Amino acid sequence: MKxxxxxxxxxxxxxxxxxxxRKINDRNFTIINPEGNHAVCAGLTEELNINIKGHVGYYCAxxxxxxxxxxxxxxxxxxxxxxxxxxxxxxxxxxQSAGATAHGGLLVIDGDASSRCxxxxxxxxxxxxxxxxHMSGFMSQAGNLVVCGDAGEALGDSLYETNIYIRGNVxxxxxxxVEKKMDIKHIKKLNLLLKEANIKNLKAESFKRYGSAKKLYxxxxxxxxxx
Amino acid sequence: MCGxxxxxxxxxxxxxxxxxxxxxxxxxxxxxxxxxxxxxxxKNSDKKEYKYSLCIxxxxxxxxxxxxxxxxxxxxxxxxSDHIIVKTPEIPKKFIKFINKEFPEVSIVGYGRSIxxxxxxxxPKDVVKKFNLENFSGxxxxxxxxxxxxxxxTTDGSHPYSTGEDECLVHNGSLSNHNNLRRELKKKxxxxxSENDTEVAAGYVSNSLANNNSLKxxxxxxxxxxDGFYTFIAGTRKGxxxxxxxxxxxxxxxxxxxxxxxxxxxxxAMAHLPDVNNAKIFEPEPGIVYSWGN
Numbered sequence: 001m002k003x004x005x006x007x008x009x010x011x012x013x014x015x016x017x018x019x020x021x022r023k024i025n026d027r028n029f030t031i032i033n034p035e036g037n038h039a040v041c042a043g044l045t046e047e048l049n050i051n052i053k054g055h056v057g058y059y060c061a062x063x064x065x066x067x068x069x070x071x072x073x074x075x076x077x078x079x080x081x082x083x084x085x086x087x088x089x090x091x092x093x094x095x096q097s098a099g100a101t102a103h104g105g106l107l108v109i110d111g112d113a114s115s116r117c118x119x120x121x122x123x124x125x126x127x128x129x130x131x132x133x134h135m136s137g138f139m140s141q142a143g144n145l146v147v148c149g150d151a152g153e154a155l156g157d158s159l160y161e162t163n164i165y166i167r168g169n170v171x172x173x174x175x176x177x178v179e180k181k182m183d184i185k186h187i188k189k190l191n192l193l194l195k196e197a198n199i200k201n202l203k204a205e206s207f208k209r210y211g212s213a214k215k216l217y218x219x220x221x222x223x224x225x226x227x
Numbered sequence: 228m229c230g231x232x233x234x235x236x237x238x239x240x241x242x243x244x245x246x247x248x249x250x251x252x253x254x255x256x257x258x259x260x261x262x263x264x265x266x267x268x269x270k271n272s273d274k275k276e277y278k279y280s281l282c283i284x285x286x287x288x289x290x291x292x293x294x295x296x297x298x299x300x301x302x303x304x305x306x307x308s309d310h311i312i313v314k315t316p317e318i319p320k321k322f323i324k325f326i327n328k329e330f331p332e333v334s335i336v337g338y339g340r341s342i343x344x345x346x347x348x349x350x351p352k353d354v355v356k357k358f359n360l361e362n363f364s365g366x367x368x369x370x371x372x373x374x375x376x377x378x379x380x381t382t383d384g385s386h387p388y389s390t391g392e393d394e395c396l397v398h399n400g401s402l403s404n405h406n407n408l409r410r411e412l413k414k415k416x417x418x419x420x421s422e423n424d425t426e427v428a429a430g431y432v433s434n435s436l437a438n439n440n441s442l443k444x445x446x447x448x449x450x451x452x453x454d455g456f457y458t459f460i461a462g463t464r465k466g467x468x469x470x471x472x473x474x475x476x477x478x479x480x481x482x483x484x485x486x487x488x489x490x491x492x493x494x495x496a497m498a499h500l501p502d503v504n505n506a507k508i509f510e511p512e513p514g515i516v517y518s519w520g521n
Contacts, residue, residue, distance in 0.1 A: 054504065055494050068414060072507055076494060077478065095478065114510050116474055134475075134513065216452030 001028065006033040010040065017067075020046045038076070044086075058095075061088045064105065080107045083124055099126045102143075106140070115152065118145045121162060127197035137164050138174065146193055148202060149202045156210050165190055166212040167181050167202065178213045229386075229399040230256025230372040231479075232497075233460045233467055233490045235519045240486050241501070247364030248500060250355045252372045252489070255496045257351045258397075260372030263385040264354040265346025267395040267462055268365040272340035279301055279313040279322060280336040280344040280389075293331070297330065308357045310336065310345050319392060332499040334382065334420070341464045342351060346371075346385040346396060366490055367520065369462045383421040389434035390417070390426065393464040398425040400477045402455035429455055432461055446470045447514045460513075466520015475499030475513035484504035488519050 003013050017029065031052045041050055043065040052060070055073035064083040065212035071079075074092035083102040090098075093111035100116070102124035107127035109126075115133035118126050121140045131149030138154070140162035150168035157174020163186065164177075173179075182190075182205070193203050232252035236242060246268065253264055283291050288306055295302070295313075299322075315322065316348040319338055326333055337344035345358045351372045355361070371386035378384045387395040402408075407425035408431060413419070417430040431452065434444035442461060444466055449459075458477040461468050469490050471479055482489045482497050484506045489497045497503055511517050 035498035036493060055498070055508070057493055057495050073504075074494065076480075089438065093509070095480075096475070142471075 001031050003029060003031045004033055005031060005035065005037060005040075007118075012039050014039070016040060016129070017041060017048065017050070018045065019032065019045050022046075028177070034073070036076070041067070044069070049093075055092070064088060070082070074111070080124070085105065093130070099124050106196055112149065114135060118162070121145065125193055125196075127199070128194055129199065131168065134171075135174065138164060140164075144189065146190065146207070147199075148199065149196045156212075158216060159212050161212065163189075165207040168177060173210065174214045175211050177210055180209045180211045182207070182209050228259045228374040229330070230259030230398045230496065231370070231397045231458060231460055231490075232256060232492070232493045233367070233369045233397075233462070233469070234326070234342070235367040235466055235488045236486065237488065237519075238486045240477045242366060243364045245365045245368055246360045249363075249368045249370055250360040251499045252491055252496045253351045253355050253360070256372040256492060257375060257479045259492055260374045261350055262375055263346065263348040263373040264351035264371060264372035265344070265385045266360060266368060266389050267337065267344040267389065267428060268363050268368045269341045269393070269462065269464065270343065270365040272393075272464060273314075274340070276314045276316055277319060277322070277338060277340060278343060279326075279338045280335045281311045281313060281316070281326065282317045282336050283309055283311055284332055284334065286330070288331050290338065290364065291333070294329070298325070307345065307359060309347070310358065311345055332337070337387075337395060339358060339393030340466065342393045342462075344387060344389055346387065347382055348380055361421075365497075367462065369395060369397055369460050369465060369467060370473050377401055377425075378421060378423045384423050386425055387462070388423070388426045388429035391436060392431040394429070394433055394436065395462045396425065396429040397460050398428060398434055398457055399456035402428060402453055402457065404454040420436055423457070428457070428459065436463075442468050442515050442521045443518050452516055457493070463521060466518065468516055468518035468521060469511050470516045471511055471513050473514040480508065481517070482509055
């Protein structure tokens with residue numbers, strides 16, 4: 001079914017997609033003329049296939065559950081923020097805070113993502129085919145952030161249990177973020193993620209893994225004078 | 228919040244449509260700044276004349292026209308609502324002094340050989356209509372929709388700020404060291420008409436340009452001297468430049484085609500521009516100055 005955002009109100013389109021009758025089998029939708037609108041396809045909870053043709057604004061596919069959403073264009077701030085499950089595929093570039101606080105699912109970005117990609121992520125898998133901006137993976141708690149290009153300043157600052165895989169250069173590491181050994185389980189997991197993101201020409205062995213040194217996990221009495 | 232927009236034409240193709248393109252951009256940024264709006268339009272400059280953009284506030288236009296024509300012979304007046312564009316060979320130093328003395332209720336919004344500048348409180352859609360922006364032609368333009376945070380909702384608090392000949396600045400964000408910087412700039416001879424933080428940034432740019440620094444170098448040193456959150460668009464007679472602070476919380480997106488460069492806080496501001504879906508679209512990187520025409 002084709003939904004034209006030039007003719008239909010955004011709220012109407014989102015309401016329709018958020019309230020799909022479970023008995024209906026036609027689950028394929030195309031959204032045309034998104035024209036940079038915010039919150040396109042936010043809050044979906046059903047298994048739907050949605051293709052958005054054009055550039056969208058902020059919080060596209062936010063809070064997504066189960067839906068498979070492809071954006072044939074660029075996305076603004078906070079794409080797939082707080083996603084729980086499903087898949088979001090951005091064919092262009094993403095603005096800041098892509099996949100912020102997301103708990104699950106897969107976010108694939110074909111282009112670059114700007115600053116704070118995967119900020120406070122809580123279990124989502126994010127694969128960026130291009131590069132990411134500064135403070136990516138900031139305070140990230142769980143999940144995997146895969147970057148095929150470079151990473152900006154302060155990568156993984158104050159992170160917890162997230163695994164960050166970078167193939168290119170890292171401008172600088174944030175507080176408590178260190179390079180870690182790639183074990184067989186990491187290589188297996190990364191190969192799986194690359195496959196899910198349809199990346200065939202790159203091998204997991206060409207990436208470096210970064211994670212938490214866990215020095216900020218506990219309060220150190222030596223630092224008391226700083227508070 | 229606030230919305231900022233700018234458009235620079237690389238070719239002559241859209242010169243007649245500049246006002247139309249810019250008005251669409253401002254209208255689409257209403258959601259980011261509903262309380263006041265303004266814009267600066269640059270047209271080919273006239274070497275013989277200066278253009279002064281004045282806001283006559285509550286003064287009656289016919290009365291103003293009669294009184295000013297008595298004192299200055301060589302001038303042409305164009306009225307756009309409460310704004311008047313005065314064209315005259317009178318030099319700025321003399322003319323500004325004259326206006327301040329003879330018409331204290333009139334505020335000088337900007338001046339130069341090329342710039343025409345308009346700003347007013349109210350919804351951007353109404354402001355754009357009031358000044359008939361759609362009918363303007365030109366080479367480049369800059370606009371702003373304001374959600375006031377730093378100072379009151381007044382015409383003086385609206386953007387763009389113009390603090391030098393053919394210069395203007397719009398800002399999305401807030402500065403934290405503007406009071407100190409204002410004091411320092413006052414010592415260097417700058418004058419300010421409001422308590423607004425952006426006016427200080429505009430004054431900073433004017434001061435640096437007056438000391439023969441390039442616009443690009445001015446904004447690079449601004450990264451050290453201006454403390455706060457910002458995306459700036461700074462306009463000159465030749466073009467404009469864009470810079471975001473190094474934290475880059477304030478958004479910006481640029482679309483470049485062979486005919487124009489457009490910048491806006493959000494993509495939706497430029498979704499109506501011709502051929503925008505084939506444009507090269509990117510976000511300006513934090514702490515990097517991007518400049519066109521300068």
